[in-house]
Amino acid sequence: xxxxxxxxxxxxxxxxxxxxxxxxxxxxxxxxxxxxxxxxxxxxxxxxxxxxxxxxxxxxxxxxxxxxxxxxxxxxxxxxxxxxxxxxxxxxxxxxxxxxxxxxxxxxxxxxxxxxxxxxxxxxxxxxxxxxxxxxxxxxxxxxxxxxxxxxxxxxxxxxxxxxxxxxxxxxxxxxxxxxxxxxxxxxxxxxxxxxxxxxxxxxxxxxxxxxxxxxxxxxxxxxxxxxxxxxxxxxxxxxxxxxxxxxxxxxxxxxxxxxxxxxxxxxxxxxxxxxxxxxxxxxxxxxxxxxxxxxxxxxxxxxxxxxxxxxxxxxxxxxxxxxxxxxxxxxxxxxxxxxxxxxxxxxxxxxxxxxxxxxxxxxxxxxxxxxxxxxxxxxxxxxxxxxxxxxxxxxxxxxxxxxxxxxxxxxxxxxxxxxxxxxxxxxxxxxxxxxxxxxxxxxxxxxxxxxxxxxxxxxxxxxxxxxxxxxxxxxxxxxxxxxxxxxxxxxxxxxxxxxxxxxxxxxxxxxxxxxxxxxxxxxxxxxxxxxxxxxxxxxxxxxxxxxxxxxxxxxxxxxxxxxxxxxxxxxxxxxxxxxxxxxxxxxxxxxxxxxxxxxxxxxxxxxxxxxxxxxxxxxxxxxxxxxxxxxxxxxxxxxxxxxxxxxxxxxxxxxxxxxxxxxxxxxxxxxxxxxxxxxxxxxxxxxxxxxxxxxxxxxxxxxxxxxxxxxxxxxxxxxxxxxxxxxxxxxxxxxxxxxxxxxxxxxxxxxxxxxxxxxxxxxxxxxxxxxxxxxxxxxxxxxxxxxxxxxxxxxxxxxxxxxxxxxxx
Numbered sequence: 001x002x003x004x005x006x007x008x009x010x011x012x013x014x015x016x017x018x019x020x021x022x023x024x025x026x027x028x029x030x031x032x033x034x035x036x037x038x039x040x041x042x043x044x045x046x047x048x049x050x051x052x053x054x055x056x057x058x059x060x061x062x063x064x065x066x067x068x069x070x071x072x073x074x075x076x077x078x079x080x081x082x083x084x085x086x087x088x089x090x091x092x093x094x095x096x097x098x099x100x101x102x103x104x105x106x107x108x109x110x111x112x113x114x115x116x117x118x119x120x121x122x123x124x125x126x127x128x129x130x131x132x133x134x135x136x137x138x139x140x141x142x143x144x145x146x147x148x149x150x151x152x153x154x155x156x157x158x159x160x161x162x163x164x165x166x167x168x169x170x171x172x173x174x175x176x177x178x179x180x181x182x183x184x185x186x187x188x189x190x191x192x193x194x195x196x197x198x199x200x201x202x203x204x205x206x207x208x209x210x211x212x213x214x215x216x217x218x219x220x221x222x223x224x225x226x227x228x229x230x231x232x233x234x235x236x237x238x239x240x241x242x243x244x245x246x247x248x249x250x251x252x253x254x255x256x257x258x259x260x261x262x263x264x265x266x267x268x269x270x271x272x273x274x275x276x277x278x279x280x281x282x283x284x285x286x287x288x289x290x291x292x293x294x295x296x297x298x299x300x301x302x303x304x305x306x307x308x309x310x311x312x313x314x315x316x317x318x319x320x321x322x323x324x325x326x327x328x329x330x331x332x333x334x335x336x337x338x339x340x341x342x343x344x345x346x347x348x349x350x351x352x353x354x355x356x357x358x359x360x361x362x363x364x365x366x367x368x369x370x371x372x373x374x375x376x377x378x379x380x381x382x383x384x385x386x387x388x389x390x391x392x393x394x395x396x397x398x399x400x401x402x403x404x405x406x407x408x409x410x411x412x413x414x415x416x417x418x419x420x421x422x423x424x425x426x427x428x429x430x431x432x433x434x435x436x437x438x439x440x441x442x443x444x445x446x447x448x449x450x451x452x453x454x455x456x457x458x459x460x461x462x463x464x465x466x467x468x469x470x471x472x473x474x475x476x477x478x479x480x481x482x483x484x485x486x487x488x489x490x491x492x493x494x495x496x497x498x499x500x501x502x503x504x505x506x507x508x509x510x511x512x513x514x515x516x517x518x519x520x521x522x523x524x525x526x527x528x529x530x531x532x533x534x535x536x537x538x539x540x541x542x543x544x545x546x547x548x549x550x551x552x553x554x555x556x557x558x559x560x561x562x563x564x565x566x567x568x569x570x571x572x573x574x575x576x577x578x579x580x581x582x583x584x585x586x587x588x589x590x591x592x593x594x595x596x597x598x599x600x601x602x603x604x605x606x607x608x609x610x611x612x613x614x615x616x617x618x619x620x621x622x623x624x625x626x627x628x629x630x631x632x633x634x635x636x637x638x639x640x641x642x643x644x645x646x647x648x649x650x651x652x653x654x655x656x657x658x659x660x661x662x663x664x665x666x667x668x669x670x671x672x673x674x675x676x677x678x679x680x681x682x683x684x685x686x687x688x689x690x691x692x693x694x695x696x697x698x699x700x701x702x703x704x705x706x707x708x709x710x711x712x713x714x715x716x717x718x719x720x721x722x723x724x725x726x727x728x729x730x731x732x733x734x735x736x737x738x739x740x741x742x743x744x745x746x747x748x749x750x751x752x753x754x755x756x757x758x759x760x761x762x763x764x765x766x767x768x769x770x771x772x773x774x775x776x777x778x779x780x781x782x783x784x785x786x787x788x789x790x791x792x793x794x795x796x797x798x799x800x801x802x803x804x805x806x807x808x809x810x
Contacts, residue, residue, distance in 0.1 A: 040460045047464055048275075050810065051471045054803055055098055058475050061799050065485065066090045068791040078785050085779060086485070093478055098470045099277045101144075102462060103303050107283050107325045108310030113347035116432040117310060118143060118280055120452045121459070123273050125436060126236035127151075127266065128282070129246055138293055139246070139261040140300055141282040145274050146267025151238040153230040154265040155245050160219045162292040163260060167213060169597045170196055172721075173590055174206040189591065189606055196259045222260055238266070262293055273456065275463040294601055302699055306341035306462060313346035313395055313429060317402070326406055338695055341462060343426045344399050345455070346392075350431040354380075354387040361390070389449060392429035399427040428455055472807050473688055479804040480681030485793040487674035488784040499672075502659070503781045506679075509656045510773055513649040517769065520645045521762045528627050528758055532751035535623035539747040543616055547740045550612050551592065551733040589729045596721035596732065599710055613710040616740070617750055620705050624754065632698045634691050642694055646687050649769075653683055675780045682776040690765060697761040704757045708750040712743055 069087050074080040108114045115128040122143065146152055158166070173193035197205035200218055232238040244256045245264060268274060281300055309326065311319040322344060358368075368386040370379045403425045428451045435450040447453060591610070595602040600612035614621070634643045657679050661672040716739030720732040740746065784790050 040457055044457075044460055044464060047468070047810065048460075050806070051464070051467045054471050054475055054807055057803055058478050058800065059094065061482075061796050061803075062090060062094045062478055065482070065793065065796050066094055068793070072790060073788075075787075076785070082779075082782055082784065085775065089481060089779070093474075093481065096474065098474055099467060101277050101279050102305050102466060103279050103281055103300065104306040104308060104459070104462075105281050105283055105301060105304035106308045106310060108347075109319075112310045112312055113432060114282055114310050117345065117347055117430060117455075118282060120430075120432040120435045120450075121273075121280075121455055122268060122271070124235040124268065126239050127268070129239060129243065138284050139258070140263045140284065140293075140296060141246070142263065142265045142279050143274075143282070144265070144267060144279040145271040145276045146269055147276075148231075148267070149269050150231045150233055151235050151269060152267040153238055153242055153245075154267075155228045155230070155261060156263045156265075157222050157226050157228075157257075157260050158262050158292055159226060160222070162262075163219060164214065165597070168210055169193075169594045171208075171210045171213065172593055172597065175209075189594075189604060199256050200259050219260075221255070221257075235268075242266075263296060275460070275467075278459055278463055294598075294603065302338075304339050306343065307339055308343045308345050310345045310347055312348045312351070313391070314348070314351065316344070316346040316395060317398055323406070326403075341424050341426075343428060343455075343458065344403065346395055346399070346427070346429045348431065348433075349388055349392055349429050349450075350434045352384065352388050352391060354384040357387040357391065358383060363387075363390075385449075388431075392451075396427045396429055400425075403427070426458070428458075430455065468810070473685060475800070475804050475807045476681045477685045479800050480678040482793055482797045482800050483674035484678035484779060485790070486797050487671045488782065489789045499781055502661070503777065505659075506653070506656050506777060509653055510777065513652055514766070514770055514773075517645055517649060518766055520642075521766065524631050524642075525755070525758060525762060527631065528624075529751075529755060531623035531627045532620065532754060535620035536747040536751050538619035538622075539617060542619060543740050543746070544737070546615050546618075547612070547737055548733075550595070550610070550615065551736050589732075592729070592732055593721055593723075596717040596736075599714055599717050601710075611706075612736075613706050613713060616713075617705045617709045617747065620747060620750060620754075624702065624705065628698065628702070632694060632701075634694065643691070646690060650683060650687055654680055657683075679776055679780040682780075683773070686769065686772045686776070690768060693764065693768070694761070697757070697764070701754060701757040701761065704753040705750040708753040709746060712746050712749060713739060715739070 066087070069083070069090060072083060074083045106114050106118060113130075115130045119125055119127050119130065127143070128141065170193040173190050174197065194206040197208075197213075201208065201213055201216060205213065230238060230241045232241060242264065244254055245258055245261050247258060274280070281304065283297065283301070307325060309319075309322045311322055316322070326342060363386070365379075368383050370382050404422060407422050407425065430451045432450075432452070435447065435452040438447040438450060591602065591604045591607055594604070595610055595612060601610070603609045630640055631642060633641050657676050661669050663669065713736075716735050720735040723731045723735075
């Protein structure tokens, strides 16, 4: 297979992430698509179309206003300054993108039916490969709507340096150490490494050393751009082309590239099923041996607004992965991420031994409503369908009960309400196979019983909830701006004294608000510092025990990155083979080397995901969690939280702005009302933007400690992974333990990194609020000083008024 650059991926490609700032200049179209989805209500259909209409009509008004302003000439610096500010504000409104991507993370073990589920939800039966045979990629697969007419896939490869780093780990896993016993080796780990090397370098790949493999220069086949785009007319043909980048198949003759792949983005043309902006992410597992892929895994998880936890229904009630993902997602919502929705999805509901199920529950024909002879539905089909639905209801009830129990456990001793409530947890029981049979008319079952339509509705609800909010904010902002423009030509000479007095009042209140906000931020910083001080002290007490546990494998190290305290579990003991009948873990030495090779992070097939850096800083994170739950939440306006402080500023300033003008003049009152509308909508838009910025920046605060610990430990990791030969394990253990023992400021430096990121956020929020409110007041009390009047914006205001009224009504 020729692997050359077929197209150059750019920032304007379908998958370029949309921000809440501006669109690229080349993007002229609005969201004019309509939804064609039988799973949603007529009311949702109407709201979808209305949002598109409101956005399109409002942007047309903005374009017309900007065109008028561009024709205005200014005389003098005052006119020029005001005109520049008006043009800039209008240009920003024109370019503003109304919805950033909403990510839905899909998690589950191999064979759980994730790909089949995604295909069914998208109504593309052949889009993602569904065979569980052969080795599959470690890459993340993203699926979203595209703007072209073809099915496309953008493949992102590891950089050569990133692959070479992984190659070292793979070679070391395959090497025979002088200090090891082959019988005790982690065979699963080794087999995975051998499979990757055979895939890329041939059957003799696992037998070669690192230098020999590098000399083969296999990476020359990878495009220099690091990306490749595939394009086909239909999903099935694209899926065939994707195969070498996703998995190995039996009897595959063409070259295979999946070990090199970092991520795959698939675009569905003109999808009327998946709203534009919704991105389904198929996560391959809980991390990867490659650092670059592991970082991408974490970054995508932290950006997910919704998480789907997929398990076969036969093992859904005791699926360990579900507990792990649930705990991680809940913490992500409050601290480092934005998740506000978790769905447990039980798949393969049609896979049931119904005769055994009937015997087990002693169902009668009457209970199962079995039809009489000669009916179009066979009695056996009816019985199977009854058993399937009965099990679905039973499992769903038990799953919800488990969810509530997990929720209560997570909320125990918490002083703060988490970012989402029990109402944001849901359970679905689905059958992709039955769905396709029902759609194709090959089954007498009801499509809704498969619950695929319910999942589609779940996506639509999430999309429309966010869409309504951003369209509302946007139309409100444009409406306020037009009120300002319509009032600039008015004669304010009679009002100057009165307006000056009101300006002084609002300015004073704004100054008080900024001072209170600054004081609140300073208090938050002191509170965080106190938490970090406690965390540092606790981490210093436990660090030697933690590093010895990892180096010597005395206790369990793992389950995802945020393991036990997130999922509400306890640290468990792992035997080292000195108990009667206990399993030996001598093969851990290769895993330990892989951990060091990957700077303390490794997703072991045998021992699970391991993160030495996080476990060392776990005491710090307990304190950071408490601070985040009390301070950085945005779903409740509690007094101690950022949200509460922003609400108070909003309320205070709004009350001052709402004061009527002390005049009997109707014209003066009308002009002042226009200025009030502008300032209030600008204030509301500012606070919404600040909330989004807090969400973005708290991720950096949350990651700072672990990155600092990793940086401090890096010299020890690098030294340890170079050790070979007899006595390699004791040497590696000694290096790691001594590094922690001698690194006196390990956790103080980590705490300082957290404070640095918090202070960056604090300074940014203060500056953003002060600058934008100053501009808002300046524009709100401005008057066009020119002899020639500004264009008449009354017609534009008349166009936006009914749009705004409709938006408010909905």
